[in-house]
Amino acid sequence: MPEAPAAAVSYLLGPRAIRERCRALLELGLEGRLEHFRVDMARLPAVADYVLEVTREAYPTLDIPVHSRWGHFDVGGIRRNAELEARLAPLPPAGRARAKLDLVVTSVLLDAGSGPTWKYQEPGGGTYARSEGLAVASFRMFLAGAFSSDPSQPLRADAEGLRGLSLESLAEGFQVTEDNPLAGLEGRLELLHGLGRVLPRPGTLFDLLAAHGRRVVTAAQVLGQVLQSLGPIWPGRITLDGMNLGDVWPHSALGALDHSDSLVPFHKLSQWLTYSLLEPLEEGGLQVTGLEELTGLPEYRNGGLLVDGGVLVPRDERLFTDAYKPGSEPIVEWRALTVALLDEVGQHVRERLGMTAEQLPLAKVLQGGTWSAGRKLAAQKRPGGPPPIRIESDGTVF
Incomplete structure (x- = not known):
């Protein structure tokens, strides 16, 4: 008997479905x-050994933080997080948590490739590209009050400020010109406008999670x-039972394309955001447990590691030369295999x-x-270090 639409939606919006469908x-x-x-x-063992080598190089004592946006803010050895802490110091813990959520939610939504x-x-510093560059640009925009409607409270993002953000302002903040194009700028702006429509401010997530005096939540x-x-x-x-599923895509190997059985959920930006919320939530007094329930992130660095490392071998050489849309079946397949294989890599590293x-x-x-x-690995194999497979980013997936 087919799963009821409401039950299918509930399943597809949880981490268990991500792991199970990718494993399938x-x-x-x-x-x-x-x-x-x-x-x-x-x-796979050689790839896991390379991951361990890179890990030991970066974290000799194996005191490794959770993968999140916060590490990107300190790129170049500049202590931007400390700068933020100093600016937020007068606020109580819950106020600091809300402000940090305002920053990290907007920054993650601006983070697609x-x-x-x-x-x-x-300004006055270094030059940064890709994810770190996006992090520093969004950090500087936040500190300048670009996402706040109240000039007297610049260190926040609120609905009015986000909805009022113009394409020109976003382009200026990210230094976008004809000679310095940023993929998917309009898509990023739409996400911020949408954020301004659904929450009074991103920091409201703290209050929603801490409702009814709750002090412990699972990831x-x-x-x-x-x-x-x-x-x-x-x-x-893809909409099911009236719900926009977001980063969920069909793959014909799992079932008929018009049936929910074919759908593979990833929720990459949402999981990246969840990882990035943990630190401010805990600073605000919420303990987060069950981190292992979340999955690896199916984006081009993790996926590229597996292709460049020879674990995933494209059957058609055109995968190395053509550009693909996020919903195309080769990309869905690549991302799903990446999620499942990251679990395997993690197990090898732990062993x-x-x-x-x-x-x-x-x-x-x-x-x-x-x-x-x-x-x-990408930098060793290709000038400039692009991923082995090209995705036509719309600014909302990768």
Whole structure:
């Protein structure tokens, strides 16, 4: 009997579905039954060893933070987080948490791939590209009050400020010109406008999660709140039972394309955001448990690591030369296999270190880790370090 639409929606908006649907595609890949990629598990130990090597280089004591946006703000050895802390010091803990959520939600929503040539020159400082450049640009916009409607309270993002943000202001904040184009600028602006329509301010997420005096929440509950609160802001792609599913895509190997069985959820930006909310939520007095329920992030650094490392082998050479839309089946397949294989990489790394999943959750393996290893491998293989497979970003997925 087909699953009821409401039950299917509830399932597809949780981390269990991400892991199960991606695992189902990996099982097909291991049987050689996928159209776009072969899976060579014999190459996985070498990839895991490379991840461990990169991790030890960055974190010699293995004191690894959770993979989140906060590390990007200190790129270049500049202590921007300390600058923020000093500015927020007069506020009580809950007020600091709300302000940090205002910053990190807007920054993550602006974080989808920048394209190969865009760069940001920090006033009086260095030049940064890709995710770190997007982080520093959004950080500077936030500190300048670009997302606040109240000049007397610049360190916030609120509905009026977000809805009133113009394309010209966003382009100026990100130093976008004809010679410095940023992929998906309009898509990013639409996300911020949408954010201004669904919440009084992003920091409201703290109050929603701490409602009724709650002091402990699971990571899955945080993700659920993010998906519920921000669901309406995503471009309308697939709707089920009246719900815009967001970063969820069909793959024909799992079922008929007109049936929910074919749908593979990723919720990449929502999970990246969830990882990034943990620190401010805990500073505000909320304990977050069950981090292992979340999955790896299916974006081009993690996915590129597996392709460049030889674990995922495209069956058609055109995958290396053509550009693909996020919903195309080769990309859905690549992302799903990435999620499932990141669990395998994490397990290999833990076995090498003699650590448990509680001691080294996947969120720390990503940070240590797979993302940096993917970037390093890309830089070794291609000038400028672009990913091995090109996605036509709309500013809302990668």
